[in-house]
Amino acid sequence: MPKTATRQKTETKPTKAATNGNNKPAPKDAPENQTDEPDVYDVKEAQAEFNKRRKSQIASIKKLDKEFLGEMLYQMILGRLFERKCAEVYRMGKIGGFCHLYIGQEAIAVGSMMALKEGDYAITSYRDHVQAMIAGITPEAVLAELYGKATGNVGGKGGSMHMFSKEKGFFGGHGIVGGQIGVGTGMAYAQKYKGTDNVTLCFFGEAAVNQGIFHESLNMAQLWKLPCIYICENNQYGMGTSQKRAMSISNIAKKAEGYAMAGEFVDGMDVMAVREATLRAIERARKDGSPTLLEVRAYRYMGHSMSDPGKYRTTEEIKKYQERDPIILFQDSLKEAKVFTDKDFEDFVAKATEQVDAAVKFADESPFPDESELFTDVFA
Ligand SMILES: Cc1ncc(C[n+]2csc(CCOP(=O)(O)OP(=O)(O)O)c2C)c(N)n1
């Protein structure tokens, strides 16, 4: 993807507010920020980090074959372009209700889910379109679901937050913050109970860590050695509240120690770092069921959902992370490692654009569910 193709105006909504994650001032007795990160970020510092990452990415790239690397990059590009199209058609009124986009976080889903094998499971929150597509649900079925059409992934009845496919091992799409942590733990229990060596990837945001279900699930998973890999996608905001304002400690990976569990911090802008950390966790889980907590730090470029006015953060902050864009970083490394050329990147973008356009055509032309569907799939 050409560098400019990953940056769009809509992804850097300029804001006047320079508050740290909220328009309201912090209470007087609130502790100082727990991290040493500055509130307004230095772009040069971000670029230095970017270059450091590139070196380690190139070393990891050399361990994989070209075809697989191409598929990883393609999935990241497809996810980005698909989500941009969602924003576009949402604004045209084709999608109703909530719509949470994943732009900026693609390296997490691709790096982790593409390390899975047949029979493994994944479950996530409402920010689920990209994970669903990596699991194998087609862009057509995901977009038609967003449109509420009968041809959608779950017949147009779930919408954006509830993609699901038992056959593909993808168990949602959950709207209750943290709710999927308990369900994911249960899925891992089932895998162990059945005597398989399969694992579950359980994704959730950093704000979900403050929910009781996080504690209960991790405690039980370690005690019973359940093959669950808890992937905390730390995009640094829970709606309009920054992590710093809502958590007494900022180092989420460290929380694993409280359960005698393996825990690791991972740079979520680096797809290869995510892959390698996930593979280490998978190896532990397949061996004796040991769970792992991964804190994968990334950044959400868009608002919490399509209705977020985004007044709680600055343009400078968004730009800092875009300097380390996961797709650009990966492309630059692949180019330096002489795996792909600029022409190859253009071809990937063209193919993904075609796939997204086909999904739009499919969703546009699909019918809404029949009225008779109103009373099917209802459990009460
Ligand atoms: C139990 C519960 N409380 C509150 C909400 C409202 N809510 C929806 S998303 C969200 C923020 C969650 O942030 P995070 O877990 O960091 O995930 P992200 O949206 O950043 O991916 C909140 C509070 C909810 N859906 N469920």
Ligand SMILES: [Mg+2]
């Ligand atoms: Mg978050």
